[in-house]
Amino acid sequence: MTGSTRGPNDPRRRERILDAALDVIAEHGAIKVTFRKIASAAGVPLGSLTYYFDDMQHLLTEAFTRLAESVSVRYGALLEAARTPEEAQEAVVEIICGKVWGTDRNLLLSYELYAFAARHPELTEVLRSWMHASRQSLARHFDPLTARALDALVEGFSIHNSVDARPTERADVAAVVRAVATPRTPPDGASR
Amino acid sequence: MTGSTRGPNDPRRRERILDAALDVIAEHGAIKVTFRKIASAAGVPLGSLTYYFDDMQHLLTEAFTRLAESVSVRYGALLEAARTPEEAQEAVVEIICGKVWGTDRNLLLSYELYAFAARHPELTEVLRSWMHASRQSLARHFDPLTARALDALVEGFSIHNSVDARPTERADVAAVVRAVATPRTPPDGASR
Amino acid sequence: MTGSTRGPNDPRRRERILDAALDVIAEHGAIKVTFRKIASAAGVPLGSLTYYFDDMQHLLTEAFTRLAESVSVRYGALLEAARTPEEAQEAVVEIICGKVWGTDRNLLLSYELYAFAARHPELTEVLRSWMHASRQSLARHFDPLTARALDALVEGFSIHNSVDARPTERADVAAVVRAVATPRTPPDGASR
Amino acid sequence: MTGSTRGPNDPRRRERILDAALDVIAEHGAIKVTFRKIASAAGVPLGSLTYYFDDMQHLLTEAFTRLAESVSVRYGALLEAARTPEEAQEAVVEIICGKVWGTDRNLLLSYELYAFAARHPELTEVLRSWMHASRQSLARHFDPLTARALDALVEGFSIHNSVDARPTERADVAAVVRAVATPRTPPDGASR
């Protein structure tokens, strides 16, 4: 009674399709996405896809939007849990090293998203919201510039660590985060 | 008769094809690359492509390799020119803000490259060399961990700045670079 | 509950659908008619069409029948109004040149009808009735053979005039009609 | 040796495709033409069609042009053979009744052509040339207005005869043709 799997009303089907699309992109690359692969991954008939989505571009746009939002949420959750500046720094380190969003899958999807967004302006806004949300999460604990810097660091380290044969170790990442995050008085008032 | 109007040997043709491939990727996205588009962009006959390259995957692999090397060179050149730590820091800021490699085109191509490389192991090595070269260039002026951190910062800021409606200003970037680059005595003598 | 905003009985809906079908054919060509276009043009829900009509073929058959009848009526009306042989001839000229039925729209629809009818025998009868009605209208004023001839002339001139960059002028059409319509004694008393 | 059926050079393939297209239209109607049907009728691979023709519209345009030209030629040939005014009139009667071009197939195709041309301006010119050629052929024997009238008569009678259960008999057609073609002095100078 709690919802047949195929009835005329399957309100979760849209979401299933979007998740399947991300799965297919993650597995084969956006370069090889096809309606047929998505339909098969989602376990829905081919005609469903164009019934729910005007065309592939719209489908991908929604799928990537969904990705950005879900990653964003997890990013924020970790920082929200932090209670002290030290915990906040630790959260950043965890985001970088603990693969909170930097799963290979998510990282991969984010490359595809960046590439796709560069050609589809409607996704630029999604990207901006995502970045803005990350910075806001960081801004609960750090000043705005530091928030920007840490966000950039998360991006850069995540990418490089995924490529690196010997990723930067957690303690080292922590040291860098501390350097960026700790305010300090210039040594002798010299520079700038 | 043995080729009067067009010499049978056109040694630059391979390179022309690879550059054309990058142009096509930059313009249409890897998702829409076709032999026809590349051939037309390079001004070579269609048959040329499969004559010089076994298939599209090989062609793209070489094209991306070419991209990585050329970007790498420019990155290194800027740092090599620095004579003092301050100049080195300034070079890093310039790389981030001056769009030395972070041209929209290059950035875009790098997303495509990352996405492509994630699925083609032979490119992982190319990516590693690229990253290694960057770090080596930085290591002329900074200790290894700082080099890694700055490299990550370059990556992250470049990406975020290209998305940001109001990119981080040069002075602010400089401040962050200084914070990462300036060695200091740890508060209580602990790490490193 | 039994249909407050829209009565469950919408007797004109069938007709609206048929008219919309003709509009769609006139606009897009029979080659591109779809249920969706018709439903949208008629302002009725998609399900309506297959509710009222078994399938597209039946719908088109009825639509074309409707067309034939309405055109036929106008043709007849003009001839019925004529009181003298001269007025009858003038009516024929008017039908040809005044675009009584030879509207571009009707002409266009008649091509589609002819093509459709050639493949759907049930429409042959409709076509015959149409032709028969036209001839009957003409037969009020002319002998049977002249009626046939004038009817053919209407058909042919209408088509040719719609294609012609410089259609045959009204006076010339009138002369031809007169030549066909005016009985005369054969040169040497032979034929007929 | 006189040409393998499938070699890389099959210069007649274009024409075969066009003829096959006309066959398919004649058999199924333009409304049901598909590349697959044409390819199969022509005995060529599916990919051939879009290799030789940019798209279906271009293919149909060429096919209809071919039709118009071939019909035009036969029409002209019959009239060219006539040596006296009487023979010319007889040729016209033959064109109408003898199914010179008014084959059911050709008639059918001409309906489709008219419908198609109404929506594809590039065919209007083809139609005009066709009509012009017919009139020129007639103008070898008749004055310009009579040529126009006879051409309209051919068109109209051909169509009506193909619909009619009892087509107008040859002798009657001949009488009408004579009435149109024979110049005469107005009975008593009255009319007009």
Next chain:
DNA sequence: TATGAATGAGCATTCATTCAT
């Protein structure tokens, strides 16, 4: 009685790839 959500068969078209020259 009337609807619109859902589907699968079929379509035009694209394109990497092959291969005769």
Next chain:
DNA sequence: CATGAATGAATGCTCATTCAT
């Protein structure tokens, strides 16, 4: 050595039709 004509497999997408409500 180099080419471009030719092909067939696959793609995104359309749509008549079905059917639960």
